[in-house]
Amino acid sequence: MSTASHAPTVRCVATAEEMHQLGRELARLLRAGDLVVLSGPLGAGKTTLTRGIGEGLDVRGPVTSPTFVLARTHPSLSGGTPLVHVDAYRLSSALELDDLDIDFARSVVVVEWGAGMLDGVAESWLEVAIERPTGADQSGDAVSGDEADVDQVDEPRTVTITGFGPRWAQGPDVVDPA
């Protein structure tokens, strides 16, 4: 299997709304057969991004965390491609992902927590890694008591999008909206 990666696209996303918008942009690159793998810690913004993808694909919502469902199919509202939203948090192997009987060829499949679980499942995929920068907190004294009260949940995320396999040979270029 070819797992060649191409130059990643890196984005800084400061708000949940921008994450949502990035999902909408990403959707414009996606078509049936595409697989998107989201990685990032709890609360990173994976579902927020997926919600944007769902909106961009014009599928029936709401796109919510599928934690208790493993995989949820959102049909298109306009005769287009359905979105299959998978939460692989409780899956431990590609074999279990295979067990979900997902129609990969006819859907756009977005997998939260799917990193490292795709061997043999797909030839190409887009990996979206969401990180919450933590460096600022380490400066200790530089953060005053007041600043420390700022809600860390809203801190910017770094989003790195990398294409793997022949489908993304040109790279995952996400164009800024005009």
Ligand SMILES: Nc1ncnc2c1ncn2[C@@H]1O[C@H](COP(=O)(O)OP(=O)(O)OP(=O)(O)O)[C@@H](O)[C@H]1O
């Ligand atoms: N820049 C940002 N990007 C994404 N979400 C953000 C951002 N800033 C704040 N949030 C908020 O973070 C919270 C967690 O988002 P979300 O549920 O999308 O994360 P998640 O990665 O899917 O979490 P889980 O690991 O539980 O599946 C939401 O309330 C969201 O609004």
Ligand SMILES: [Mg+2]
């Ligand atoms: Mg989630």
